[in-house]
Amino acid sequence: xxxxxxxxxxxxxxxxxxxxxxxxEVESGSFSTLLGPPSAGKTTLLRIIAGVETPDEGRIILxxxxxxxxxxKDRNVALVYQTFALYPHMKVYDNIANPLKAKKLxxxxxxxxxxxxxxxxxxxxxxDRYPRELSGGEKQRVAIARALVRDAKIYLFxxxxxxxxxxxxxxxxxxxxxxxxxxxxxxLYATPDPVDALAMSDSVxxxxxxxxxxxxxxxxxxxxxxDISVVKVFSYPTINLIDANLEMKENKAILRTPFASIDFxxxxxxxxxxxxxxxxxxxxxxxxxxxxxxxSVNSFKARLHLTYVVGSETIAYADANGVTLVLHLxxxxxxxxxxxxxxxxxxxxxxxxxxxxxxxxxxxxxxx
Amino acid sequence: MKLDTWKxxxxxxxxxxxxxTILPMYYAFITAFKSRVEIxxxxxxxxxxxxxxxxxxxxxxxxxxIAYYRNTIIAGVISTMIALAFSIPTAYTxxxxxxxxxxxxxxTILTFRFLPPAAVVLPIYVFLRQLAxxxxxxxxxxxxxxxxxxxxxxxLRSYIREIPPELEESYMIDxxxxxxxxxxxxxxxxxxxxVAVSLIILALSWxxxxxxxxxxxxxxxxxxxxxxxxxxxxxxxxEWNKIMAVxxxxxxxxxxxxxxxxxxxxxxxxFGIVR
Amino acid sequence: xxTRNLILITTLPTLFYLFxxxxxxxxxxxxxxxxYYRLPRPELTRFIxxxxxxxxxxxxxxxxxxxxxxxxxxxxxAVEFALGLLIALCLSREFRGIGIFRTLLIIPILLPPVxxxxxxRLMIFPGMSIIDFMTQTLLNVKINWMAGGLPSYIIxxxxxxxxxxxxxxxxxxxxMLGLPQxxxxxxxxxxxxxxxxxxKIIIPYLKPIILIALILRFLDLIKLFDPIYAVVxxxxxxxxxxxxxxYKKGFKVLDIGxxxxxxxxxxxxxxxxxxxxxxxxxxxxx
Numbered sequence: 001x002x003x004x005x006x007x008x009x010x011x012x013x014x015x016x017x018x019x020x021x022x023x024x025e026v027e028s029g030s031f032s033t034l035l036g037p038p039s040a041g042k043t044t045l046l047r048i049i050a051g052v053e054t055p056d057e058g059r060i061i062l063x064x065x066x067x068x069x070x071x072x073k074d075r076n077v078a079l080v081y082q083t084f085a086l087y088p089h090m091k092v093y094d095n096i097a098n099p100l101k102a103k104k105l106x107x108x109x110x111x112x113x114x115x116x117x118x119x120x121x122x123x124x125x126x127x128d129r130y131p132r133e134l135s136g137g138e139k140q141r142v143a144i145a146r147a148l149v150r151d152a153k154i155y156l157f158x159x160x161x162x163x164x165x166x167x168x169x170x171x172x173x174x175x176x177x178x179x180x181x182x183x184x185x186x187x188l189y190a191t192p193d194p195v196d197a198l199a200m201s202d203s204v205x206x207x208x209x210x211x212x213x214x215x216x217x218x219x220x221x222x223x224x225x226x227d228i229s230v231v232k233v234f235s236y237p238t239i240n241l242i243d244a245n246l247e248m249k250e251n252k253a254i255l256r257t258p259f260a261s262i263d264f265x266x267x268x269x270x271x272x273x274x275x276x277x278x279x280x281x282x283x284x285x286x287x288x289x290x291x292x293x294x295x296s297v298n299s300f301k302a303r304l305h306l307t308y309v310v311g312s313e314t315i316a317y318a319d320a321n322g323v324t325l326v327l328h329l330x331x332x333x334x335x336x337x338x339x340x341x342x343x344x345x346x347x348x349x350x351x352x353x354x355x356x357x358x359x360x361x362x363x364x365x366x367x368x
Numbered sequence: 369m370k371l372d373t374w375k376x377x378x379x380x381x382x383x384x385x386x387x388x389t390i391l392p393m394y395y396a397f398i399t400a401f402k403s404r405v406e407i408x409x410x411x412x413x414x415x416x417x418x419x420x421x422x423x424x425x426x427x428x429x430x431x432x433x434i435a436y437y438r439n440t441i442i443a444g445v446i447s448t449m450i451a452l453a454f455s456i457p458t459a460y461t462x463x464x465x466x467x468x469x470x471x472x473x474x475x476t477i478l479t480f481r482f483l484p485p486a487a488v489v490l491p492i493y494v495f496l497r498q499l500a501x502x503x504x505x506x507x508x509x510x511x512x513x514x515x516x517x518x519x520x521x522x523x524l525r526s527y528i529r530e531i532p533p534e535l536e537e538s539y540m541i542d543x544x545x546x547x548x549x550x551x552x553x554x555x556x557x558x559x560x561x562x563v564a565v566s567l568i569i570l571a572l573s574w575x576x577x578x579x580x581x582x583x584x585x586x587x588x589x590x591x592x593x594x595x596x597x598x599x600x601x602x603x604x605x606x607e608w609n610k611i612m613a614v615x616x617x618x619x620x621x622x623x624x625x626x627x628x629x630x631x632x633x634x635x636x637x638x639f640g641i642v643r
Numbered sequence: 644x645x646t647r648n649l650i651l652i653t654t655l656p657t658l659f660y661l662f663x664x665x666x667x668x669x670x671x672x673x674x675x676x677x678x679y680y681r682l683p684r685p686e687l688t689r690f691i692x693x694x695x696x697x698x699x700x701x702x703x704x705x706x707x708x709x710x711x712x713x714x715x716x717x718x719x720x721a722v723e724f725a726l727g728l729l730i731a732l733c734l735s736r737e738f739r740g741i742g743i744f745r746t747l748l749i750i751p752i753l754l755p756p757v758x759x760x761x762x763x764r765l766m767i768f769p770g771m772s773i774i775d776f777m778t779q780t781l782l783n784v785k786i787n788w789m790a791g792g793l794p795s796y797i798i799x800x801x802x803x804x805x806x807x808x809x810x811x812x813x814x815x816x817x818x819m820l821g822l823p824q825x826x827x828x829x830x831x832x833x834x835x836x837x838x839x840x841x842x843k844i845i846i847p848y849l850k851p852i853i854l855i856a857l858i859l860r861f862l863d864l865i866k867l868f869d870p871i872y873a874v875v876x877x878x879x880x881x882x883x884x885x886x887x888x889x890y891k892k893g894f895k896v897l898d899i900g901x902x903x904x905x906x907x908x909x910x911x912x913x914x915x916x917x918x919x920x921x922x923x924x925x926x927x928x929x
Contacts, residue, residue: 374837378732378733378736381729381732381733382733382744385726385729385730385733385748386744386747386748388805389747389748389750389751389805389809390747392762392763392766392805393750393762395762395765395766395773396761396762396765399765407771408770408771409771410770410771410776411776411780412771412772412773412776450660454656454657454660455657457652457653457657458653458654458657460653461649461650461653461654462654465646465649465650467647467650471925473654473658475918475921475922475925475928476658477657477658477661478917478921478928479914479917479918479921480661480665480666482862482863482865482866482913482916482917483665483866483910483913483914483917484865484866484868484885484886484909484910484913485866485868485886486866486868486885486886486887486889486890486906486909487669487672487889487906487907487909487910487913488664488665488668488669488672488906488910489668489889489890489893489894489906490668490672490675490889490893490894490899490902490903490906491667491668491669491671491672491675491903491906492664492668493894494671494675494899495668495671510664511664513660514660514661514663514664514665515664515665517657517660517661518661521657546649568753571753574755575754575755575756575757575758577755577756577757577868577869577872578868578869578886578890581894582890582894592755593755593757593758596757596758596761597757597761597872597873600761600764600873606768606771608765608768608771611761611765612761612762612765615758615761615762618755618758619754619755619758622753622754622755623750623753623754625753626749626750626752626753627746630746630749633749633752633753633813634813634814634816634817637752637810637813637859638814638855638856638859639859639928641855641927641928642814642817642818642852642855643817643821
């Protein structure tokens with residue numbers, strides 16, 4: 001267990017700035033997520049922490065030691081690669097035992113630890129096989145075993161779930177969470193999937209195009225994103241962005257969108273008139289099924305034209321007066337032809353961003 | 369209709385090519401079984417009337433064939449060891465690291481492969497003569513080593529690039545240095561490539577003629593190609609049965625090498641460019 | 644160790660070793676070329692500056708050798724490409740047993756070139772060979788293939804083609820076996836004939852591969868030596884290439900000074916050509 005401090009790390013590949021002035025901390029024993037889309041720089045950052053890539057600027061401090069110039073073998077950092085990186089010419093046992101052999105531990109102890117970890121990860125029966133004989137899920141567990149078998153100061157995971165097929169991913173996520181709880185280790189976990197961040201981590205750092213946009217607790221960043229990019233990264237499957245106009249008349253504030261006029265009076269005391277970018281998550285748009293609710297002020301009409309079911313949830317696309325909206329429904333819902341519906345907007349979940357700076361202006365409270 | 373013409377033409381071409389490849393080798397092979405009289409038969413016979421295996425044995429003792437064989441092996445082995453010793457590290461860094469002059473280094477090395485031996489043989493002769501290193505398979509081996517470095521570098525680089533760098537990195541993160549990673553991961557995983565390159569270099573050194581003929585003067589240093597060409601010119605004159613027997617003894621190792629590495633041949637001969 | 648040091652220590656020795664055996668002699672040659680220097684009579688050695696170069700300029704045999712080199716390069720390349728293409732086409736068919744043929748037709752490549760030359764010398768030797776027999780009986784003509792002139796040109800081309808067409812064939816075959824099938828099938832479905840498919844789809848797709856084969860063979864042909872030496876030994880001449888010319892002048896006659904002169908020119912031409920070709924086509928190489 002150790003505390004990780006990233007200080008002002010920058011890295012260029014050729015003329016491309018892959019990482020720019022990244023600074024954050026991971027508390028000892030905590031599970032921290034590095035959240036960002038592909039090409040955000042997550043893998044590069046993890047590689048720099050592991051030591052197989054050197055930063056152009058900045059420092060890495062692990063367990064109060066500056067390891068920026070230490071070779072990987074002396075850093076005591078474990079990294080689980082997205083591609084698993086299992087050694088094809090060694091049996092699974094030897095793959096897992098490799099870090100222990102590097103430390104020149106006695107054979108008996110190596111055997112004990114390897115067996116413990118494989119038992120823990122349910123791969124004990126695979127020890128005598130070669131990586132090419134394993135399925136994707138099995139390979140992943142071997143890769144994790146190889147990391148866990150060590151007593152590393154920090155464990156780095158590079159998108160471990162991305163290469164698994166969809167069904168496995170759900171199960172694996174649960175297992176990972178259980179595992180991290182019982183381990184009491186410092187973990188830094190890179191992923192493009194916001195669900196991972198929300199489900200498993202104590203803190204999240206949002207990375208986008210080489211920049212660290214926001215750090216905080218998952219819920220905190222989720223509810224109070226500083227910036228449009230943060231919302232984009234931290235939404236599933238995407239974010240609804242709508243042009244809105246706030247009008248103040250007498251003591252009423254109306255938020256006008258192309259498809260609805262929302263009574264925003266209770267929330268608008270800190271706001272001024274003008275144009276804003278309204279963001280609402282697909283999760284926070286609801287289909288209204290009972291007619292009484294349909295007459296509520298915050299519902300509007302839309303035409304549902306496409307749905308697809310993912311697991312036990314549905315992603316739905318609707319057209320509201322020319323604006324395409326994406327809805328995320330926590331149940332299965334299918335349509336055979338376009339259907340007119342009423343959509344309810346959860347006012348508590350509206351986010352307003354300044355049109356020019358793209359920074360959050362509502363809710364006003366400080367973000368993570 | 370059109371399809372039939374193509375098929376017939378293809379078949380004819382096929383047969384022609386096969387015969388054209390096999391016939392010279394076959395004829396040379398059975399000539400070694402002919403008696404001294406029969407080689408002068410007119411018309412020449414395609415199947416010997418009397419099978420004589422006598423010459424297959426005598427060629428070893430008639431002339432210093434054994435010495436030639438030994439020298440060729442020595443030169444070949446030294447050449448391969450030297451070429452590998454230099455190529456492996458160079459191939460590794462050129463495969464793994466993206467340094468500024470990498471393209472220049474690689475292309476210069478490649479260019480040197482195409483320099484004509486004749487254009488450098490005279491000074492090398494004078495130079496070796498001054499050091500009394502003429503007529504020894506060792507100096508031939510040193511020279512061949514240089515000539516074959518380009519193949520070694522380019523082909524091995526091609527094999528190394530196929531191994532994901534993550535494997536080496538993971539090994540290093542596990543607690544090893546880059547050198548240990550090289551020996552623990554890279555080397556074992558390119559083993560087929562190493563074998564292929566070694567055999568190709570051996571085969572190429574085996575058949576080299578120009579340098580060998582100028583830089584060696586006696587059975588102490590002469591290699592098989594030189595020896596055989598001598599038989600051709602004057603020593604054995606028209607004793608084709610003997611000449612062919614030795615020729616085949618010279619060919620057999622390259623044939624064996626060929627069979628072992630035939631899957632890697634395209635890559636080996638095109639500097640790793642064509643799989 | 645630092646990356647920079649690692650790179651230096653793994654590339655510099657290699658470059659140095661290469662330069663030592665293949666560039667340093669070039670400098671030596673320049674030095675020698677300014678002398679009159681014959682090995683059997685070392686006492687006559689004297690400095691003559693550009694004297695050798697002037698003699699070279701007026702040397703008919705040198706121009707002949709240069710011309711022969713060029714002729715062989717062009718002719719051999721053309722023949723080998725045509726044959727190589729045929730070989731590749733034949734071998735690209737899939738049927739049971741094709742593997743044997745794929746191995747068989749490729750054998751000549753790795754054989755020692757001297758052995759190949761000798762085997763063919765056996766085939767053409769006047770008075771006791773198959774080809775000699777065939778030309779006499781079928782064409783009623785007595786050709787001495789080893790006496791120089793057109794027959795010798797043909798034989799040398801033949802020998803080189805016999806050994807190296809499979810090389811081009813192997814490369815083209817590798818390319819053909821890697822062809823994506825969909826565009827071809829789509830074209831067939833659209834009604835294109837075999838010829839059209841061949842010329843409009845396959846050849847353009849194979850262009851990089853074809854170039855590699857031609858470039859590699861072209862650069863190798865500059866040094867053409869073995870077949871010529873084997874054919875004309877003890878026989879006629881007039882078909883020498885530059886390599887053979889240097890061999891004769893420098894080794895047989897042991898005229899180091901003059902041999903060095905030719906070597907200098909030869910080295911420069913070969914180096915520049917290789918350099919030019921490699922850099923011009925570098926995209927195909929990596």
